[in-house]
Structures are given as structure tokens and as C-alpha cells.
Amino acid sequence: MNPFILVIGGGKVGANLSRELLANDFEVVVIEQSIRKYAALEKEFEHAAIMGDGTEVTVLEMAGIARADYVIAVTGDDEDNIVICQLAIEKYEVKNIIARVNNPINQQTFDLLGVKPTVSSVRTILSMVEHRLPHQRLLSLLNFEEENIQVVECILSDDSVSVGKTLRDLPLPQGILLVLILREHESVIPNGDVELRPDDHLIIITDKGREDEVCDLIVRDREGEC
Numbered sequence: 001m002n003p004f005i006l007v008i009g010g011g012k013v014g015a016n017l018s019r020e021l022l023a024n025d026f027e028v029v030v031i032e033q034s035i036r037k038y039a040a041l042e043k044e045f046e047h048a049a050i051m052g053d054g055t056e057v058t059v060l061e062m063a064g065i066a067r068a069d070y071v072i073a074v075t076g077d078d079e080d081n082i083v084i085c086q087l088a089i090e091k092y093e094v095k096n097i098i099a100r101v102n103n104p105i106n107q108q109t110f111d112l113l114g115v116k117p118t119v120s121s122v123r124t125i126l127s128m129v130e131h132r133l134p135h136q137r138l139l140s141l142l143n144f145e146e147e148n149i150q151v152v153e154c155i156l157s158d159d160s161v162s163v164g165k166t167l168r169d170l171p172l173p174q175g176i177l178l179v180l181i182l183r184e185h186e187s188v189i190p191n192g193d194v195e196l197r198p199d200d201h202l203i204i205i206t207d208k209g210r211e212d213e214v215c216d217l218i219v220r221d222r223e224g225e226c
Contacts, residue, residue: 006030014074029048057087065094073097086115
């Protein structure tokens, strides 16, 4: 039996997501409280669309939250998304939740309340922009909140302290692991004989909060700048 997915929020994000999930044979119910949006959803999804406020227990129960394998809160209101996910976890013991973060300022609130994983289109776009800024030498690629680790990308300049050194000469402490080097049009698997070059992109897994240490060991230039 395919998983049952409850989507709360029938705007563009929720509608497109529901459409793709249904196309892949998932069982889906989408909740939307706007009459106008609900009318469009009902026309397309028929019985898979329910009108109501997704923060209300009666609406969630009517939609079948008690048997949901996934609850995905993608409304345009961060407070609603937090409430929905907390209800799913605490009242109905849903194992898998995903929350949309509309305003990145609210990310800390989601984290503090244990609502995760989260998806933020604003943060994703900002990360893509930062990735293309030439002065950025250390970029955060992925965060694993529960494991307290992150994946970062270090971009070496001509005068980075690690340029010209082999990996054998660059002993990294426990908790900082170099897993891949992207060099021009090739990917280099790290080993002790590899010599680091300017413009190398280093993919590193590290404990959260050790960005400054990574910078000092690998990225900073000979004037101490990262």
C-alpha cells in the first residue's frame, strides 16, 4: 500500500505538490481554507480536496490525520505550519512531517520547537546566489540538525594557506572530514598524495559550529582573511 500523505495548504506549492504525488500513485488529501482556492482544488482533485482550517483538530481528523504517513504543512503562514506540525507530532504521533518556512527569520522558532525538517525557498535561492559570489569562500550546502553536522564547500584562492600542500601535510582534526575535491571539469577523490590547487572546491563534512576552524585550517589567506 502506498503511503498516505496529508498536505495542508492548497496554494501553488500545495497544489503542485499534491498533483505530483497523485501522479506517482500516492494517496493524498489536501486541505485549503480559501473558498476560491478550494473550488479549483475540488475541480481537479475531487474527493482528495477538503475545505477547512488545517490548524483545527476536527478538520485534520476529517482529512484522516490519524492514519497519515506524512504531514506536509505548506501554508503561507509560518505560525499555522508550526501548529499543524506540532499537532501531527504530539497528538497524532505522525512519524514524518515537513514544514514550509515562508520567512527565514522564523527558522529559529521552527528549530526551537522541534519542527523539522523544513523547506525554505527564500533560503534556497539565497544559498544559490551566495554560491555564485566570488568573494564567498566558505558556503553551507546542507545542514543535518539532528546529527549536528553540516556539509560545507570551501573555495581555495591563490594564497589560501592550504594551497600547495598535499592532504598528507594537512592533518585535519576529528570532526572535519574532506570527502571530495571538485577541480575544473573533474572530481578528485581525496588521498594523501593529492596536492591542493587554487580554485579547488573542497566538500567537507564537519560538526556544526566549526566553520571558523575550517576557515583557519584550509581557506584563509596568508593575511588571515577567509
